[in-house]
Amino acid sequence: MPKFPHFSRRSTQITGSVFEKYAAQIADQGDRLVRLHIGDTYLPARYPLPIDSEMLASNPDYNRYCNTFGIEALRAALAQKLAEDNNLSVNPENVLVTNGATNALSASMMALIDPGDEVIVLSPAWPFFFGMVRIAGGRVVDAPLYMELMSSPTLDVQAHLEKFASGRTVALYLNTPNNPSGKVLSEAQLRGIAEFAKSHNLWLISDEAYDGLTFDERPHISVGSLPGMFDRTLSIFTFSKSFMFAGLRLGYVAGNQDAIKSLNKMMVHQLYSPSTIAQQMMVKPVETRSQWLPGVRSHYQELRDIAVETLAMDTPRPESGYFVFFPVDECLQGRDYWQMIDACLEGGVSIAPGNSFGESYDNHIRICFTGESPDRLRVGIERLNKVLG
Amino acid sequence: MPKFPHFSRRSTQITGSVFEKYAAQIADQGDRLVRLHIGDTYLPARYPLPIDSEMLASNPDYNRYCNTFGIEALRAALAQKLAEDNNLSVNPENVLVTNGATNALSASMMALIDPGDEVIVLSPAWPFFFGMVRIAGGRVVDAPLYMELMSSPTLDVQAHLEKFASGRTVALYLNTPNNPSGKVLSEAQLRGIAEFAKSHNLWLISDEAYDGLTFDERPHISVGSLPGMFDRTLSIFTFSKSFMFAGLRLGYVAGNQDAIKSLNKMMVHQLYSPSTIAQQMMVKPVETRSQWLPGVRSHYQELRDIAVETLAMDTPRPESGYFVFFPVDECLQGRDYWQMIDACLEGGVSIAPGNSFGESYDNHIRICFTGESPDRLRVGIERLNKVLG
Numbered sequence: 001m002p003k004f005p006h007f008s009r010r011s012t013q014i015t016g017s018v019f020e021k022y023a024a025q026i027a028d029q030g031d032r033l034v035r036l037h038i039g040d041t042y043l044p045a046r047y048p049l050p051i052d053s054e055m056l057a058s059n060p061d062y063n064r065y066c067n068t069f070g071i072e073a074l075r076a077a078l079a080q081k082l083a084e085d086n087n088l089s090v091n092p093e094n095v096l097v098t099n100g101a102t103n104a105l106s107a108s109m110m111a112l113i114d115p116g117d118e119v120i121v122l123s124p125a126w127p128f129f130f131g132m133v134r135i136a137g138g139r140v141v142d143a144p145l146y147m148e149l150m151s152s153p154t155l156d157v158q159a160h161l162e163k164f165a166s167g168r169t170v171a172l173y174l175n176t177p178n179n180p181s182g183k184v185l186s187e188a189q190l191r192g193i194a195e196f197a198k199s200h201n202l203w204l205i206s207d208e209a210y211d212g213l214t215f216d217e218r219p220h221i222s223v224g225s226l227p228g229m230f231d232r233t234l235s236i237f238t239f240s241k242s243f244m245f246a247g248l249r250l251g252y253v254a255g256n257q258d259a260i261k262s263l264n265k266m267m268v269h270q271l272y273s274p275s276t277i278a279q280q281m282m283v284k285p286v287e288t289r290s291q292w293l294p295g296v297r298s299h300y301q302e303l304r305d306i307a308v309e310t311l312a313m314d315t316p317r318p319e320s321g322y323f324v325f326f327p328v329d330e331c332l333q334g335r336d337y338w339q340m341i342d343a344c345l346e347g348g349v350s351i352a353p354g355n356s357f358g359e360s361y362d363n364h365i366r367i368c369f370t371g372e373s374p375d376r377l378r379v380g381i382e383r384l385n386k387v388l389g
Numbered sequence: 390m391p392k393f394p395h396f397s398r399r400s401t402q403i404t405g406s407v408f409e410k411y412a413a414q415i416a417d418q419g420d421r422l423v424r425l426h427i428g429d430t431y432l433p434a435r436y437p438l439p440i441d442s443e444m445l446a447s448n449p450d451y452n453r454y455c456n457t458f459g460i461e462a463l464r465a466a467l468a469q470k471l472a473e474d475n476n477l478s479v480n481p482e483n484v485l486v487t488n489g490a491t492n493a494l495s496a497s498m499m500a501l502i503d504p505g506d507e508v509i510v511l512s513p514a515w516p517f518f519f520g521m522v523r524i525a526g527g528r529v530v531d532a533p534l535y536m537e538l539m540s541s542p543t544l545d546v547q548a549h550l551e552k553f554a555s556g557r558t559v560a561l562y563l564n565t566p567n568n569p570s571g572k573v574l575s576e577a578q579l580r581g582i583a584e585f586a587k588s589h590n591l592w593l594i595s596d597e598a599y600d601g602l603t604f605d606e607r608p609h610i611s612v613g614s615l616p617g618m619f620d621r622t623l624s625i626f627t628f629s630k631s632f633m634f635a636g637l638r639l640g641y642v643a644g645n646q647d648a649i650k651s652l653n654k655m656m657v658h659q660l661y662s663p664s665t666i667a668q669q670m671m672v673k674p675v676e677t678r679s680q681w682l683p684g685v686r687s688h689y690q691e692l693r694d695i696a697v698e699t700l701a702m703d704t705p706r707p708e709s710g711y712f713v714f715f716p717v718d719e720c721l722q723g724r725d726y727w728q729m730i731d732a733c734l735e736g737g738v739s740i741a742p743g744n745s746f747g748e749s750y751d752n753h754i755r756i757c758f759t760g761e762s763p764d765r766l767r768v769g770i771e772r773l774n775k776v777l778g
Contacts, residue, residue, distance in 0.1 A: 006509045014520040018745040025734055036756040037739035039568060039711045042765075043688070046681045047674045050444035063636045065629075099488055099638070103660040110524065115504075131658045132401040135499065179428060200610075244430045247452040247665030249488070269520045269658045271492040275667065276636030285436045292435045298434070322428045345414055350426040356407040367425040376431075380423030389761030 001040075001117055003170055003201045004232045007262045011111045016265045017068060018304070029057060040064050051277070056342030058279045068273040069264055070252070074138050077286040081212045082254050087225035088235060096260045098273045101209045101238035101251040101308025105129055107266040108171075108234050109136040111259070112203050115169040117130055119205075120161070120194075122146065123358030124180050124325060129173060141169070144360045145324075146183040146294065150316050158199075171203040172196070177210035177220055180325035180366040182304075183278065197232060204233040209251075212242030212293055215301040224254065230288025231256045232253070234263070239282055241322070242293055248278045300370050303377060307369035312379050312385040322370045325354070331365040331388035340360040340387070349383040390506055393561055393621045397525070400500045406457060407655045408420045429453050438695055440666070442726040443668055448669045457662040458653055459486030459641070466675040471643050475600070475625060476614035485649045488663045490598045490627035490640040494518060496655040497560075497594050497623050502646070506559040509550070511535065511582075512747030513569050513714060515596065518562060530558070533749045535572040536714075546581025547588075554585075559734045560592040562754035563745060566599035569714035569746055569755040571693075571707025573603050579612045586621060593622040598640075601631030601682055603709040604690040613643065618632070620645045623652070628671055630711070631682055645662045657710070667728075689759050691765060696758035699767050701774040711759045718752040726751065728777070738772040 002008050019026070019037060044056070045063050050235060050242050056062055071076065077091035082095070083090040098104040105128075115137030121129060122145040133140045142279060144163040149154055161172075174193060176185040183194075189367050206223045214220045224233035231263075235254040241247035251274075253263060266272070300322070307324050315326040332340055337353075344351050354364025367384065369377055390617055393398050402760050404722065408426060415422060433445070434769075440574060445451055458464065464481035471484070472476040487493040494517075502508060504526030508600070510518060511534040522529045532553040535608050550561075565574040576644050586593050603609045611624035624643045629635035640663075642652060656662070674681075697706050704715040721729055726742075733740050733754075742755025756773065758766055 008526050011527075013764050018516055018742060019739075022739065026739055029734075029737065032737055033734075034738045034761055034765050034772065036760065036766075036769050036773070037396070037629075037741045038760060039757050040758065040759050040760040041634055042629075043633060043685070045633045045674075047677060050441040050670060051759035053443070063634045079468055099660040102658075106659045113640075117471060126660055135655070137399075165698045174473055241428075241430075244432060244434045245452045246429055246454045247450070249660065249664045251534050257450070266524070266766035268438050269491075269517055269524055270495045271488040271638065272517070273638065275638045275664060278664065278667070281439060287432075288436060296432070296435055299730075322430075343419075345411060345422075346419065348421055349423045349559055350408075350411065352413055353407060354427045361531070368428050370426075370431065371425065371427060371429040372423055374430050376423050377425075380425050383423065384425070 001168065001170060002112060005258065007111055009116050011262050011265060014265055016261070016268055021064065036357050038269055039299050041241070050168070059277070062280060064276060065222045066273055066276040066279065067137065068268050069260070070095060070274070071168050071276065073283045074279045074286070077283050078252050081286055081289070086222040086235070088254050090232065090254050093257055094254050095281055096188060096261060096267070097274050098251045100249045100255060101127065101207065101236050103267060104236040104251050104253045104263070105207060105272065106132050107263040107270065108205050109133055109138065110266040111262040113138040113170050116168065118164060118166055118168040118274065120172040121171060122172070122174045123360055124291045124354070124361050125173065126174060126179050127356040130208070135275070142359045146178045146181040149183055152180070157189050158161070158196045161196045169202060170198055170236045171205055173205045173207065174223065175207040175209070177209060177214055177293070177294065177320030179321055180323045181325055182220050182321050184220060186321040190221055190226060194223060194226050194229050199281055201273045202232070204229070206233050206235045208235055209238045210241050210321040212236055213297055213300060215297070215304060218319055234259060242296065243282070243285060244296065249304055250274055250278050250282060269368045276378060303369045303374060306374055306377055307367065307381060310381040311351065315386065322368050323366050324369065325364055325366045327363050328365050328388060333389055343387045344384060347383045349380045351384065390557065390559060391501060393592045393646065394599055396500055396505050398433060401653060401771050403658065405650070412618045413443060418463055426686070427454060444646065448666070450636065451666045451669060453665060455662055455665040455668065458667065459484060459663070460668045461566045462672045463668045463675070467641050467680060470675055470678070473625065474610040475644050477611055477619065479643050480648055482646055483643050483649060484707065485642045485653055485656070486668055487640045487642060488632060488660055489629060489638045490596065490625050491517065492545050492656060492659065493625045493640050493642045493652070494594065495521050496652040496659065497625070498522055499655040500651040502559050505557060507555055507557045509553050509558060509561040509596060511533050511561070513567070513743070514562065514564060514747055515568050531748045533747065535567045535570040537623050538572055539570070542562040544567065546578050547585045550582070554589050558589055558739045560589060561700070562594040562595055562596065564596040564598070566598060566603055567707030568710055569712045571710050571712055571714065573607050573609060573708040576610050579610055579615060583615050583618050585613060591621070593618070595622050595624045597624055598627045599710040600681050600688055602689060604686070605708070606751045609709070616722040631670070631685065633685065637671070639663055639667050639671060650732060651756050692758045692763060695763055695766055696756065696770060699770040701778065711757050712755050714753055714755045717754050717777060718750050719745050722778055735775060736772045736776045740773065
């Protein structure tokens with residue numbers, strides 16, 4: 001059982017790129033070396049591309065394979081961002097660029113758990129993560145937390161988690177800022193999780209996809225920045241949310257170098273590497289984030305307020321992210337839950353069913369307040385109010 | 390054991406997107422529906438992007454999540470290409486866009502095999518495929534074929550393969566045009582493989598990454614186009630080779646709809662979907678391929694000739710692709726194989742070691758003739774000649 005700092009059996013049975021052991025020697029020689037080892041083309045694409053010619057000229061390798069850990073410029077920019085924004089003092093070697101946070105989470109499960117191992121998933125949680133645990137052969141232990149913390153902010157988190165641990169527990173998945181609840185874990189709450197992880201010698205999978213999108217000046221704290229936590233934590237980020245580019249499929253992980261190498265081995269077998277040109281495009285946006293990100297965050301906060309104020313029912317004001325998540329069992333009016341979901345669609349508004357976020361939420365729904373313009377958001381919520389009555 | 394037409398146990402234990410069952414209803418409503426179900430942004434990126442403004446304006450959803458099976462325009466263009474170039478008369482519903490052929494191969498293994506199952510890998514074969522089988526829990530059965538066919542073109546392929554089959558065999562992996570040997574399988578040879586697959590009720594994983602890059606007017610035949618073979622074949626293609634854009638990480642699979650859905654379930658858990666904007670960029674190049682692809686192919690054929698003619702040793706002329714693959718055991722001059730590889734690097738030329746392509750090739754090396762300019766290719770091969778003596 002691969003508790004921290006060990007890796008899954010499958011991860012030890014495979015090798016990474018056959019060229020990895022020569023990487024330093026290859027890099028040292030620079031342009032002197034004639035590279036006949038990798039299957040690639042020296043030509044640029046022979047058809048027009050809708051990309052600035054200046055961009056293509058300054059990145060002549062835009063169409064070629066890249067270092068599977070990520071291009072140098074982006075890893076360096078991300079290491080600086082992680083230090084400045086997340087209090088994670090890392091080197092570029094601690095950063096792996098991935099095909100979205102999804103891919104980082106998936107590679108983590110493949111790299112860390114063996115069949116039969118248990119993963120504690122703090123819920124409500126992002127639906128695909130449950131499947132990732134199962135695909136790796138693991139067992140999900142669904143541990144409700146975020147909604148509990150809204151009603152009981154002083155809950156003893158470490159004690160609360162004890163009942164979910166077993167001798168088979170290998171990892172714990174947390175997600176703050178949280179999708180779907182909007183909860184942002186406080187430092188005290190994160191310390192409770194950290195102590196729990198240390199006492200059971202667990203890996204921590206810290207999904208920080210909504211990093212940068214906390215509201216009302218609330219800080220986001222990376223659990224890997226707490227004392228002694230970096231080595232056992234994989235801190236996972238994305239370009240899909242605060243960088244507003246889900247359509248690019250880019251994310252990144254920060255972690256100890258052995259873990260980064262193990263995740264890379266899994267990733268190269270899933271998709272080789274993330275896109276070279278996508279990485280080249282994102283260097284500047286990372287470097288300039290302080291110029292545009294505050295505006296995005298405050299606009300999303302306005303959308304959050306519109307959502308909460310337009311909704312006919314009382315819900316807590318989300319502390320972060322994209323979503324309002326709330327129970328609808330008092331609005332069923334004789335319908336069952338799925339009939340109510342159907343009624344929403346027929347009424348012209350689509351919502352996400354709560355049961356996919358964990359066992360305890362089959363009476364909840366999730367609505368996203370950032371995916372439609374303010375006017376359409378109001379229309380959508382008014383339609384929802386009508387269905388919910 | 391999931392022989393054709395069944396899928397792996399893990400594939401049956403997970404679901405795809407929670408919204409899939411509502412997809413038709415959601416699509417039908419079009420713009421009337423206010424979409425609050427998915428976590429996305431309605432805003433374009435708030436930082437400058439090095440992409441033509443016309444491209445962005447005509448694809449206002451460039452930065453958003455897309456249909457995880459692929460965007461409509463690209464699936465339609467690919468279905469037409471598959472019919473015209475590969476004799477595969479498919480609908481867009483038979484096409485899954487993936488994150489490179491790598492991702493399609495990886496998702497296939499996760500979707501098709503259970504732990505303990507065997508996969509026959511015709512070798513020499515692309516190194517990462519061996520690891521993909523192992524990650525899925527399978528056992529690789531290495532079946533040398535392509536080099537044998539160069540010396541014995543009339544080999545009875547079906548009879549030759551029989552000795553590699555067992556009761557646990559679930560799938561066979563073939564790759565024509567072949568990396569690294571450059572062999573292009575003839576129709577008769579493919580029929581031998583097809584009969585073998587039918588007689589053992591196997592899935593066929595047909596890696597056609599070098600589609601479009603056969604030389605000397607040699608045709609490439611998709612095994613899925615042979616009578617009765619479509620349903621049991623996953624035909625896997627990429628934008629990395631003939632489209633010259635490895636750095637975009639885009640590929641696609643054609644197959645029966647159930648198989649496409651099963652692969653999609655695995656892919657969404659690995660990376661959600663391939664890039665929206667990358668897909669949008671590739672629609673035109675697919676449609677216009679007859680204008681630029683013949684020039685690329687004939688240029689690569691010239692590079693092939695330069696490589697073979699510059700090499701001091703006699704090798705067969707590759708029938709396709711990027712590579713020359715040949716034994717070097719007579720050039721060791723007292724060195725062991727790895728000392729010889731090191732000597733190449735020290736001599737200023739990198740090559741790929743043969744053993745990563747299969748058990749039988751630890752005395753071979755592979756060189757790529759398309760990754761460097763003609764002048765540098767000549768320099769590299771002359772350096773190699775010097776090392777090999």
